[in-house]
Amino acid sequence: MAQVELKGVNKSFGNVKVIRDVALQIDDGEFVVFVGPSGCGKSTLLRLIAGLENLTSGEISIADRPVMDLPPSKRGIAMVFQSYALYPHMTVFHNMAFSLDLQGISKAEIHNRVEAAAKILQMEHLLDRRPAALSGGQRQRVAIGRAIVRNPDVFLFDEPLSNLDAALRHDTRVEISKLHNQLGATTIYVTHDQVEAMTLADKIVVLKDGEVMQVGAPMELFNYPANEFVAGFLGSPKMNFFDGVLTGGAGSNTGKFKGEGLTANGVRLVGDGKTEGAAIRLGIRPQHLVIDPDGQLQGTATLVENLGTETVVELVTESDVSFRFASPESLDITRGQTVSFSFDESNAHLF
């Protein structure tokens, strides 16, 4: 097990900067998720830690040891990719044993490690099969098994569930979470999927354009997003935003808002340096709106989605601002209907 530390990490491809001054402390045994939209630099950052790319500048240590001059095989890491890249002509056993064979580990030890990994992944009965005779989920488990047998200090996962269908994605996600509880190894997991990030992580690192936007526990980021990007990225359906101006509270932790026919008082004010009269956006999560005939927010429903577990309604205000309402109950709202909402100011944010 090991901690991972990044200091002033930069990476450019040619003159395109893709990782900007990233500093991170990942604790021993922690499950950290790098999340952000496609192209924001998640894989590059993971590959820098793995040693598959060279740093442009900065330092990376694993278990208190600078690793910049070490090849991937000497860093104590094992990586699982989105594409399983199994050897089609080898059995599951030999796919899992392959890297250990290369390291010259004894046959008996290889046998023990593969058996142990297969047991953890509940695929002991599949060891003699070839990849072609496995389902997508089973293949991905072999890829994970291949990482487990190496006994790494740090597991690196790059979007390992992206090739699986929705049901299998959920099951495998649960398995990865159990696996981490069982092995307790430091894990860095890359995904563009905020649900995976929220459910798997001890700590989430939100990235945008190669820069860290916020680091923290899932609910901390959900409840106290440090900026509009994080607020909009985490949570489903996405947070609603309304344009307006700051009418009071500049320089304090809570502000007054006016805009789009709404007023709000004592709302969490995010970021410093906003003066009175400054353009500002009010953020309210769809789950935090409450149907209320006297509510100040009015919208006409343009789409009603009944998901069984939740109803999501898309609405548009008189001034053509779109927003969403989400409720765990099934609702008898129909398209074209006008609905009024209120909201608890303590659940809103000003960005």
Ligand SMILES: Nc1ncnc2c1ncn2[C@@H]1O[C@H](COP(=O)(O)OP(=O)(O)O)[C@@H](O)[C@H]1O
């Ligand atoms: N080998 C490379 N050469 C040039 N550009 C690259 C290379 N690898 C990645 N990039 C660019 O770096 C940016 C970040 O890519 P990547 O780390 O793969 O993003 P993510 O994994 O978040 O989708 C993208 O703009 C991508 O096009």
Ligand SMILES: [Mg+2]
């Ligand atoms: Mg990627």
